[in-house]
Amino acid sequence: MTAHISRRSLLGLAGMGTGALLLGACGGGESGDPDGPQTINWWHIQNTEPMLPVWAEMAKEYETAHNNVKVEIQPLENEAFKAKLTTATQAGSPPDLFQSWGGGVLQQQVDAGLVKDITKDVEPWVGELLPAALQPYTLDGKIYGIPFDIGMIGFWYNKDHFDKAGITSPPATWAALLDAVGKLKAAGTVPVALAGKDKWPGHYYWAYLAMRIGGLEALKQAAEQKNFDTPDFVAAGERFKELIDLKPFQRGFLGAEYGSPDGQAATMGNGGAAMELMGQWAPAVQASSSTSKKGIGDRLGFFTFPAVDGGKGVGTDAFGGGNGFAVGRNAPASTVDFLRMLLEVGNQRRSAATGAVLPTNKAAADGIKDPNNQVVAASLASATGFQLYLDQAYPPAVGQQINDSVAELVAGTKRPDQIVKDITTVAKSQ
Template sequence: MRNPLGRPKALLAAGAATALALSGAACGDSGESDADITWWHIQNQDPLMSTWQEFADDFGDEHDLSFDVQAIENQSFKDRMGPASQSGDVPDVFHTWGGGVLAEQVEAGLVKDLTGQLDCIDSINPIALEAYTIDGKLYAMPFDAGVVGFWYNIDLFAEAGIEAPPQTWDEFLADVEALKAAGIAPIALAGADQWPGHYYWTYLAMRIVGLDGLEQAAAAGDFSGEGFEQAGDLVAELAALEPFQPGFESASYGEADGQAANMGEGVTAMELMGQWAPQVQRDASGTDGPANLGFFPFPTVEGGAGAGTEWLGGGNGYAVAADAPDEAVEFLCYLMEPENYARAIVDGNLTPVAADTEAVAPDLNADAQKVVEALATATGTQLYLDQAYPPAIGGVINEATEGLILGQITSEDFIEMVNAAWAAEA
């Protein structure tokens, strides 16, 4: 692979650093604990963080078990799970998005086969189980599912003279310019976390080559082609408009002054994020969030093969370590007991995965309802690429997208980096 011009050499080195971290060469916490059950999750904001702790305490009291519960920020969780997986010392219960990351953990013998082991399986929508099913066997239990779209401040759009959400990429860029002309930062982005940025390239690739094209490229381990380069060009085109909030390069997602906080405080007009966004906006900003929060799908690209009803998304679930005590599996179903799950849906603003949604969420809030409606009309879905693909591939896609956004690499460089990562994985 040729060395891109200017700073991209450092970015390529960063890709190698990610591979080292994921292979266990970087330091990280292990799953070791004196507790009977260790549980790593990413619900690191109240009220759900405290609710999860309460459930662990109650279950522990009932079964005479001790829990070590660690609520970890999203990116930090990913950084810790790589070395933990490589060392073979994973927590008894841990967060998972399924896909390629879970598949690698399964192949390494780290995850318990839950097929036929969950007494609560009939209470879960079978569709929600698909991301956690590998070679016909179930390896995790979902508790939330949804899609990524643009959450937008309706009042700020109106202030900029925008009467309706954009449907096409050209309309989207025009709206970005209108917001800037009105003195409003168009988009909130957590540049330091990388993963929020990868949504842009992924969606543009989906809209241009379609889900079939994306699937074929992954199967071949080759993202060469005009469509994928065009996706990179359009990311660069957006970034050239300087649409993100000041200091986005060093901003994190869920921390104070980060992406979600900017939305919650009404500083920025929109963010591209999943079903959890409204709650994190409130948590991170310490406010009630925008008074009028809307939701729209990623725009279509003229001439592209992808449809606006094809969504990037996925769910949140929990896997159990292969050597975890049997009670760890029981605990998963404890979380799904109707009374407990109903409370978690409210406290965490979760999108239910229940087979009977009405039974656990009769009064689903308006934000969650938007996501449910999007799922109901979806003609196809794609799991986040940094979870759908092996960790080394997903990490490079995240880093390369950051390079596009910062103007450090070209779309051609992007393709070379990703293809080289696939080749190394083969």
């Protein structure tokens, strides 16, 4: 959670006082002595049920087994986390252990000397993890982070709403999805829940459409050439605008957040919309955000993002990423050992059992109990290609511009051909 879950803007703090307090907590102690008193400052975004208490229990267990170590946890909402981490890293004082999605953001932290190269430290056990999950955290052959979760973005849908609208099977093409939206509206159902205020959920649509229309090669070329002003990216915006023009989203979506009581996840969890495009964490967040704290249960289904007729991409290419942790440059000696404990097969099974995590420890796959997460895992297993979230794969400024530009497209203040020019301008400045 980008999910993920979720994840993305690198904007400034709302209040510098809060940032200053958090900065004071960074850099948890001496890194050299493994037996001396140590404090691990751990920032993560699992700030709600079900993972919040699970992480807390694991930290307590580690403290019990290591009486010289104290784990101080700072759970943060995704956007607050990113803003405060940005302030901390700009000050050169990252937390000891902190949430990371790898890719371009991690690369920038590596270039700034803010995170540790943990390649040798994890060598004895890193082979237990899925190689694909490690890719975003492996830069120039060195490992700078460890993933605890892997997944993909797809459509989560309410089977009852689909039945009521006469939709007999999940849409396999973009045209079929648009047709389904029309049927849902005709049945009196809100077709799609969207957190317009958070921006990053909207970028999923544009990114997936770019993949389906241009193929993974188009995204790779855009990064290499720093150019998004191409027919494929314009077409992605045009296809997305087809959906936007149908007015499929819930009332007040432009001001809606993802995880707030009246936000995107709660709208789905309370049965207020038929679909949301979200990561593997969606069922757990829908449940925790819903009035009942249970979500819609077995009425929830999952389908992969549809193909686009005439597109160069294939429908089996997946878009998404995982959640992981990077180790700050001044982290105490016990930090990587604590990280190792989090990734042990038993603890990965505990995490998977919550339904909020798809484990990266290969031996913990049997801990996936949720039927929908089993579908996600199967979809990932059969994926022909994989693309990391664009606001993590590209440099932070480019990723932020993508989120901002797609939000302008959703709001109707910019056209598809305009947003690709804005993104390209920022890309060329990097």
